[in-house]
Amino acid sequence: NIASRINQISKTLQCLLCVGLEALLTLCLITDMHFVPNITFGHPMVERLRRCIGPDPFFDMHMMVSRPEQWVKPMAAAGANQYTFHLEATTNPGSLIKEIRESGMKVGLAIKPGTTVEELAPWAGQIDMALVMTVEPGFGGQKFMEDMMPKVSWLRSQFPSLDIEVDGGVGPDSIYRCAEAGANMIVSGSAVVSSDDPRSVIALLKNVVMEAIQKRSLDR
Numbered sequence: 001n002i003a004s005r006i007n008q009i010s011k012t013l014q015c016l017l018c019v020g021l022e023a024l025l026t027l028c029l030i031t032d033m034h035f036v037p038n039i040t041f042g043h044p045m046v047e048r049l050r051r052c053i054g055p056d057p058f059f060d061m062h063m064m065v066s067r068p069e070q071w072v073k074p075m076a077a078a079g080a081n082q083y084t085f086h087l088e089a090t091t092n093p094g095s096l097i098k099e100i101r102e103s104g105m106k107v108g109l110a111i112k113p114g115t116t117v118e119e120l121a122p123w124a125g126q127i128d129m130a131l132v133m134t135v136e137p138g139f140g141g142q143k144f145m146e147d148m149m150p151k152v153s154w155l156r157s158q159f160p161s162l163d164i165e166v167d168g169g170v171g172p173d174s175i176y177r178c179a180e181a182g183a184n185m186i187v188s189g190s191a192v193v194s195s196d197d198p199r200s201v202i203a204l205l206k207n208v209v210m211e212a213i214q215k216r217s218l219d220r
């Protein structure tokens with residue numbers, strides 16, 4: 001219901017503001033009740049967040065929406081730094097990538113669990129970040145899908161310098177698998193927000209990822 005949704009959003013925002021300095025970026029989860037059965041907020045809220053948090057934090061928009069083309073310019077104007085759209089939501093990824101770049105934002109490309117990594121691969125040379133969903137998009141608090149890790153490992157082996165993000169059920173229990181597979185960008189909702197000590201959870205997630213990155217560069 002609306003009251004619990006507002007409460008959840010406000011708790012998340014408070015947490016974002018409190019731990020903003022520890023997190024590497026601020027992720028806005030944008031849903032539309034069409035591409036996924038949930039609704040969060042749009043570019044007017046992003047603009048207010050930008051005004052409230054200031055110019056520095058990197059804002060990545062995870063656009064879990066149908067017709068992602070329609071929000072590129074409004075999101076750029078609202079202060080977004082990166083626009084991450086779903087491969088499943090567009091018929092013309094190439095022109096959308098171009099439009100995002102021309103709007104001055106970085107490009108992220110996300111795939112749902114049912115989409116193969118081979119479908120993403122043709123675009124990997126043109127994007128800044130590949131997002132491998134480790135839950136069905138739409139809701140926080142779901143169980144981490146470990147069987148998505150081969151996608152991450154394959155992407156890492158093919159595109160060593162690509163940013164690879166995982167999103168869904170990522171926390172202290174699953175971070176080791178993500179980092180070992182090659183993810184270097186982590187989305188963690190419930191594990192951070194529900195902790196009594198969000199800073200230490202973020203620090204742990206960051207450390208595990210940094211150590212895996214260092215190990216990979218030594219192994220090369």
Ligand SMILES: O=C(CO)[C@H](O)[C@H](O)COP(=O)(O)O
Pocket residue numbers: 029064135136137138139140141142167168169170187188189190191
């Ligand atoms: O956007 C999502 C689902 O669409 C994320 O999975 C979610 O917000 C991250 O939360 P959690 O860590 O609780 O899975």
